[in-house]
Amino acid sequence: MRKRNKDFMMVPNKFWEALYFKPLPCNERRVFDYIYRYTLGWGLKFKDISTFEISKKLGLLGSTVRKAIRELIRKRRIVKNGDMKGIQTDYTLWLVGQEIPTNEVGQERYAGRSKRVHLVGQEIPLIKDTLKDKKKRQENFYMKLSGKEIEKLESEDWYRAVMWNYGKFGMEYIERTIKKYDYRTRMSCWYLYEEAKNVKNKEAFFSHLLRNYQEKEKL
Numbered sequence: 001m002r003k004r005n006k007d008f009m010m011v012p013n014k015f016w017e018a019l020y021f022k023p024l025p026c027n028e029r030r031v032f033d034y035i036y037r038y039t040l041g042w043g044l045k046f047k048d049i050s051t052f053e054i055s056k057k058l059g060l061l062g063s064t065v066r067k068a069i070r071e072l073i074r075k076r077r078i079v080k081n082g083d084m085k086g087i088q089t090d091y092t093l094w095l096v097g098q099e100i101p102t103n104e105v106g107q108e109r110y111a112g113r114s115k116r117v118h119l120v121g122q123e124i125p126l127i128k129d130t131l132k133d134k135k136k137r138q139e140n141f142y143m144k145l146s147g148k149e150i151e152k153l154e155s156e157d158w159y160r161a162v163m164w165n166y167g168k169f170g171m172e173y174i175e176r177t178i179k180k181y182d183y184r185t186r187m188s189c190w191y192l193y194e195e196a197k198n199v200k201n202k203e204a205f206f207s208h209l210l211r212n213y214q215e216k217e218k219l
Contacts, residue, residue, distance in 0.1 A: 009040070009041040015089070015091055018091035018094060022091075022095075023096075024072075024077070026158050027067075028072055030058055030068075031058070031069060032072055032077055032078065034049075035047075035049060035054075035072075035078055035085055035087060036087050039087055040087050044086075045086050046081050046084035046086040047086070048085075051066055059187075059191055059192075069085075074095070075094060075096065076088050076093045076094055077094055156178060159187060159190070160174055160178075169202065173203050177207075177210065180210075181214065185213050189206065189210050189213050192209050192213075193205070
């Protein structure tokens with residue numbers, strides 16, 4: 001890694017490529033980038049960066065930051081030296097959380113055919129019934145996700161899952177916020193909402209948080 005230059009920092013090509021070939025969930029990537037910025041970005045191998053500092057700067061809960069750090073250590077993305085934190089620069093040692101399955105090259109898919117196995121004499125569902133079943137599964141997708149599965153989602157899917165599972169917001173309202181506000185604004189307001197108590201009208205309160213946050217960003 002090269003040392004810090006006046007107004008920018010150098011990132012080796014292979015290191016940068018490893019970041020998208022071995023992607024991280026949203027919050028883990030944000031914490032990783034923050035640690036990188038204040039260690040290698042300043043020409044340092046290690047620095048004492050507290051959970052409180054990261055939490056305050058990124059607008060994340062302390063528990064979320066601690067979890068992200070534990071995962072980054074487990075995946076060999078960062079290393080600790082006492083209270084000091086640093087980046088694992090040997091990206092060949094990096095681990096990923098879960099392999100993403102891909103379809104085999106040349107594998108055929110026939111439109112309208114169900115992939116389920118049916119016994120002889122068993123009634124095969126019609127195409128319209130199969131599509132209904134698929135739609136039902138899609139509608140229930142976010143509700144059935146566990147906390148660990150939500151952490152593996154990225155960007156908008158992660159936002160939808162959190163708002164639907166934990167916030168109990170309607171999907172129509174969620175989609176409206178996606179169209180109107182950027183991802184950073186929405187997620188920052190989600191963490192503020194998560195800490196709020198005795199909220200009577202959650203949509204009105206969340207919209208209020210969004211407007212206020214956006215106004216502050218313009219200043």
